[in-house]
Amino acid sequence: MLRIVIADDHRLFAEGLADALNSVPDMRVVGVVGDGNELAGFLERQPADVVLLDLEMPGGGMEALRRLPAGVPALMVTMHATPEVYRDAVKRGAQGVLSKSVPLAMLAAAVRAAADGKTLPWSATELEAELAVYSSPKLDPGAAALTAREIEILELLARGISSTEELAERLYISQKTVKNHLASIFQKLSVSDRTQAAIEAIRLGIAKPK
Amino acid sequence: MLRIVIADDHRLFAEGLADALNSVPDMRVVGVVGDGNELAGFLERQPADVVLLDLEMPGGGMEALRRLPAGVPALMVTMHATPEVYRDAVKRGAQGVLSKSVPLAMLAAAVRAAADGKTLPWSATELEAELAVYSSPKLDPGAAALTAREIEILELLARGISSTEELAERLYISQKTVKNHLASIFQKLSVSDRTQAAIEAIRLGIAKPK
DNA sequence: GGGGTTTTGGGCCTGTGGGCCCATGGCCGA
DNA sequence: TCGGCCATGGGCCCACAGGCCCAAAACCCC
Numbered sequence: 001m002l003r004i005v006i007a008d009d010h011r012l013f014a015e016g017l018a019d020a021l022n023s024v025p026d027m028r029v030v031g032v033v034g035d036g037n038e039l040a041g042f043l044e045r046q047p048a049d050v051v052l053l054d055l056e057m058p059g060g061g062m063e064a065l066r067r068l069p070a071g072v073p074a075l076m077v078t079m080h081a082t083p084e085v086y087r088d089a090v091k092r093g094a095q096g097v098l099s100k101s102v103p104l105a106m107l108a109a110a111v112r113a114a115a116d117g118k119t120l121p122w123s124a125t126e127l128e129a130e131l132a133v134y135s136s137p138k139l140d141p142g143a144a145a146l147t148a149r150e151i152e153i154l155e156l157l158a159r160g161i162s163s164t165e166e167l168a169e170r171l172y173i174s175q176k177t178v179k180n181h182l183a184s185i186f187q188k189l190s191v192s193d194r195t196q197a198a199i200e201a202i203r204l205g206i207a208k209p210k
Numbered sequence: 211m212l213r214i215v216i217a218d219d220h221r222l223f224a225e226g227l228a229d230a231l232n233s234v235p236d237m238r239v240v241g242v243v244g245d246g247n248e249l250a251g252f253l254e255r256q257p258a259d260v261v262l263l264d265l266e267m268p269g270g271g272m273e274a275l276r277r278l279p280a281g282v283p284a285l286m287v288t289m290h291a292t293p294e295v296y297r298d299a300v301k302r303g304a305q306g307v308l309s310k311s312v313p314l315a316m317l318a319a320a321v322r323a324a325a326d327g328k329t330l331p332w333s334a335t336e337l338e339a340e341l342a343v344y345s346s347p348k349l350d351p352g353a354a355a356l357t358a359r360e361i362e363i364l365e366l367l368a369r370g371i372s373s374t375e376e377l378a379e380r381l382y383i384s385q386k387t388v389k390n391h392l393a394s395i396f397q398k399l400s401v402s403d404r405t406q407a408a409i410e411a412i413r414l415g416i417a418k419p420k
Numbered sequence: 421g422g423g424g425t426t427t428t429g430g431g432c433c434t435g436t437g438g439g440c441c442c443a444t445g446g447c448c449g450a
Numbered sequence: 451t452c453g454g455c456c457a458t459g460g461g462c463c464c465a466c467a468g469g470c471c472c473a474a475a476a477c478c479c480c
Contacts, residue, residue: 010310012287012317016226023229077222079289100220107222147456162405164437177458183438193438195372195405202412357426374467387428393468403436403468 002027002115005043007064008054008077009034013100017052024108036064043069049115052077053094055085065092073114077107086122096120096127109134150185153178154201157194212237212325215253217274218264218287219244223310227262234318246274253279259325262287263304265295275302283324287317296332306330306337319344360395363388364411367404 004027008014011034018029031046033039036059043051051068055061055078068074076089081099089097095114098107109131110120116134121127146154153167161167164182168175186192189200214237218224221244228239241256243249246269253261261278265271265288278284286299291309299307305324308317319341323330326344331337356364363377371377374392378385396402399410 010289011313012227012230012308012310013223015314016228016230017222018226018230020222020226020229079220098222100222103221104225149457157405158409160401160406160409162403173457174459176460179438180459181457183440186438191370193372195367195403195408196370198405198409199368199370199412202409359427383427384429386430389468390429391427393470396468 002049002111003030003047004028004050004052004111005031005033005039005046005048006052007033007036007039007057007061008052009057010054013054020104021108021111024104027108027111035059036061039064040067040069043072048072050075050111052111054078055080055089062088062092065089065094068093073117075107075110075114075120083122090119097122105135106131146185146188150181150188153181154185154197157198158201162194162198212259212321213240213257214238214260214262214321215241215243215249215256215258216262217243217246217249217267217271218262219267220264223264230314231318231321234314237318237321245269246271249274250277250279253282258282260285260321262321264288265290265299272298272302275299275304278303283327285317285320285324285330293332300329307332315345316341356395356398360391360398363391364395364407367408368411372404372408 004021006014006017006029008017014032014034018032021027021029030048031042033042034057036053036057038059039051039053051072051074053061053065053074053076055076057064061076061078065074065076070093074094076085076094076097077100078085078097079100081097086097095118096110097120098110112134113120113131118130121130149171152171156167156170161170164175164178167178171178182194182197185197189197191197191200214231216224216227216239218227224242224244228242231237231239240258241252243252244267246263246267248269249261249263261282261284263271263275263284263286265286267274271286271288275284275286280303284304286295286304286307287310288295288307289310291307296307305327306320306329308320320330322344323341328340331340359381362381366377366380371380374385374388377388381388392404392407395407399407401407401410
């Protein structure tokens with residue numbers, strides 16, 4: 001799970017992006033700050049794996065970038081992505097620069113790459129090639145341990161198929177087998193009933209409600 | 211449920227905002243377009259209750275505004291909210307102008323006001339006074355029927371507090387009362403157990419997982 | 421002040437969920 | 451080929467969930 005801090009004074013953008021990133025299975029936004037001067041202090045109290053910085057913000061995006069604690073990967077996200085901005089940002093320690101016009105999936109990939117310590121290239125073609133590796137979420141170890149059948153059951157569960165009887169019917173297996181799978185799921189997800197399992201499945205992005 | 215269309219070529223912003231608005235109980239983003247020229251055509255196929263327009267976009271925000279079908283409330287959302295922009299936008303039929311720096315809750319209130327046909331004032335103080343009326347979501351008929359206590363229980367449920375015992379402890383009431391509330395919730399949401407209730411609560415935006 | 425709703429609680433009963441044990445056959449990789 | 455995981459089932463037990471009926475105090479609105 002990658003912990004992300006967003007530094008952007010445009011609250012609609014920041015809050016929206018936070019929601020969007022939280023719906024990506026392997027990411028969690030742990031903080032939003034609206035002022036570049038607050039960022040360094042905030043990161044002392046709240047460790048993060050990646051910081052997303054707006055270029056245009058109070059306190060200055062470039063300035064905030066320069067004052068980041070060493071070793072914290074940062075991505076500059078800006079309306080005005082130019083080669084000059086890229087050069088300056090990378091010189092000051094950023095892992096890359098992204099336009100606010102890129103799709104969410106590309107940002108997610110870039111965040112994974114940044115967390116991995118990669119410095120992203122500027123050119124669009126190289127960038128796409130680089131990010132292809134990071135396109136899919138690195139799921140939690142817990143989630144990864146789930147078997148195919150278990151995931152299938154979780155998907156149904158998250159869609160509201162909650163009774164043992166109906167689950168068994170949908171999967172053409174006995175109710176006993178369903179209960180066995182569920183018991184295994186509970187253990188792997190560290191939960192104690194199917195309600196918590198459904199919530200956890202939704203939270204992990206394994207399954208979506210409806 | 212208010213249907214919203216977002217017109218903005220900054221995909222990160224648009225997708226993020228879409229997620230954020232979808233998590234507001236009474237709103238649903240039904241479309242995102244990245245070009246002002248596409249907007250009018252899109253709205254013919256997909257009716258909307260409110261349109262959110264970016265000022266700075268291909269095709270021109272003001273231009274797109276002018277070409278909106280009559281009677282569709284529109285809000286201009288922009289980095290550069292100035293009195294001049296406000297004057298021009300309102301003259302062209304917009305219900306108001308909001309800076310991208312406002313919090314999500316204010317946008318949500320503004321959307322409700324716009325859907326109601328209100329034209330929003332420019333000055334911040336008047337705006338706040340006007341939006342106070344629209345601060346709380348117009349819930350779904352089904353959701354609206356839920357009582358305060360029932361919502362409280364649903365929130366806990368969606369956070370993984372699933373056993374009757376723990377729910378009772380958290381709320382300082384007897385387990386019997388918890389079960390009674392749950393029975394009432396099941397009926398109102400047309401579900402049959404707490405797993406489905408938790409999922410429905412998340413889906414309706416009444417509660418968020420964790 | 422009186423009639424709705426909400427919140428609180430009781431009793432009772434049945435069905436289901438979840439814990440724990442075990443067994444078999446299939447499949448895959450070392 | 452053998453040991454491992456997986457999917458499939460069985461039996462058993464008990465606690466808990468959910469259904470149904472009812473009741474009283476609190477609250478709020480007209």
